[in-house]
Amino acid sequence: MKKVLTLVVGILLTFQVQAQSKNVEKNTQPRVIILATGGTIAGAGESSTKAAYTAGQIGVENLVNAVPQMKNFAQVKGEQIAQIGSQDMNIETWLKLSNRINEIFEKNEADGVVITHGTDTQEETAYFLELTVKSDKPVVLVGAMRPATAMSQDGNRNLLDAVMVASSPNSKGVGVVTAMNEAVFAARDVTKTVTTNMATFQSRNFGPIGLIYDGKVSYYYKTLRSPEQKFDIKGLKTLPEVEVVYGYADANPRAVKAATKDGVAGIVYAGMGNGNFNAPVGEALEAASKQGIIVCRAARAGAGRVTLFNEVDDQALGFIVSDDLSPQKARILLMLALTQTKDRQAIQDMFFKY
Numbered sequence: 001m002k003k004v005l006t007l008v009v010g011i012l013l014t015f016q017v018q019a020q021s022k023n024v025e026k027n028t029q030p031r032v033i034i035l036a037t038g039g040t041i042a043g044a045g046e047s048s049t050k051a052a053y054t055a056g057q058i059g060v061e062n063l064v065n066a067v068p069q070m071k072n073f074a075q076v077k078g079e080q081i082a083q084i085g086s087q088d089m090n091i092e093t094w095l096k097l098s099n100r101i102n103e104i105f106e107k108n109e110a111d112g113v114v115i116t117h118g119t120d121t122q123e124e125t126a127y128f129l130e131l132t133v134k135s136d137k138p139v140v141l142v143g144a145m146r147p148a149t150a151m152s153q154d155g156n157r158n159l160l161d162a163v164m165v166a167s168s169p170n171s172k173g174v175g176v177v178t179a180m181n182e183a184v185f186a187a188r189d190v191t192k193t194v195t196t197n198m199a200t201f202q203s204r205n206f207g208p209i210g211l212i213y214d215g216k217v218s219y220y221y222k223t224l225r226s227p228e229q230k231f232d233i234k235g236l237k238t239l240p241e242v243e244v245v246y247g248y249a250d251a252n253p254r255a256v257k258a259a260t261k262d263g264v265a266g267i268v269y270a271g272m273g274n275g276n277f278n279a280p281v282g283e284a285l286e287a288a289s290k291q292g293i294i295v296c297r298a299a300r301a302g303a304g305r306v307t308l309f310n311e312v313d314d315q316a317l318g319f320i321v322s323d324d325l326s327p328q329k330a331r332i333l334l335m336l337a338l339t340q341t342k343d344r345q346a347i348q349d350m351f352f353k354y
């Protein structure tokens, strides 16, 4: 009897050891945390074929459950950070997101992070994170152009691809990226180019840095403009205010004057051509600059660079230029730069470096 008992215990122990070693095997899969913020990827409409829907309706648990294939790549956990359309994205949520991602990597809670996000302002969140996340582990933003309830929705496929990108060892050190519609773009370069089409994300100056296909990501380029020293946002509750003002033929300077009167710390002027403005706007911008507001010339053109001293005497007016950053991204860099310094040259150097 004793012998039989010993035999049974022996067999059970063997099974336990085997089960444990299987678990250890499972745990070698990369760990990916999905931080959900809302957007069309979590959107729901009443009809699968009509366009009307509301963004940010579906919680992270349902997003994760809808794509069980993610388990082929990673151990996935979800957290709800916000549940909004990205037109309502704000500095408070950016700070929350960035602090949480830094905490995840500091505490080694994951090997990669995926952020589900509306596409409208995804490029801005991506660039904010590029400038503030202090890790070379993958941070991947993803969204969808069709809501989760739509026929041929793109969200599930995009999410699967994003988790694959975040768990790929090749993604280490490429910086914060967006992964959508089979392409990977660097955060500083990506922009939404079409209001409703699935191929909306593009980098007009440089193209995608990687391509996704058949469960694999292949990288071709890497940005050289990722700051080595990231901005420290720990403890910040908000950022210095920077206004974006849009240029057009026969523009009235009232928007620049209003921003100046409101006491903003910076103005990004989305100028015509190479960041140009008409005479009345120029006078208003010069007055703002003389009051200590940092004036940054950017371009509404959508591609190319804004260069110093072309048609504008930036030195005399005290202006800086955005280089190739879009006006909305120039605002983000200027807000963060102003947390460190008000020195124009130092800020201009950041625009040429980051």
Ligand code: SIN
Binding pocket: 038, 039, 040, 041, 055, 084, 085, 086, 087, 117, 118, 119, 120, 121, 143, 144, 145
């Ligand atoms: C949004 O940005 O939240 C709405 C649009 C989208 O996600 O595509």
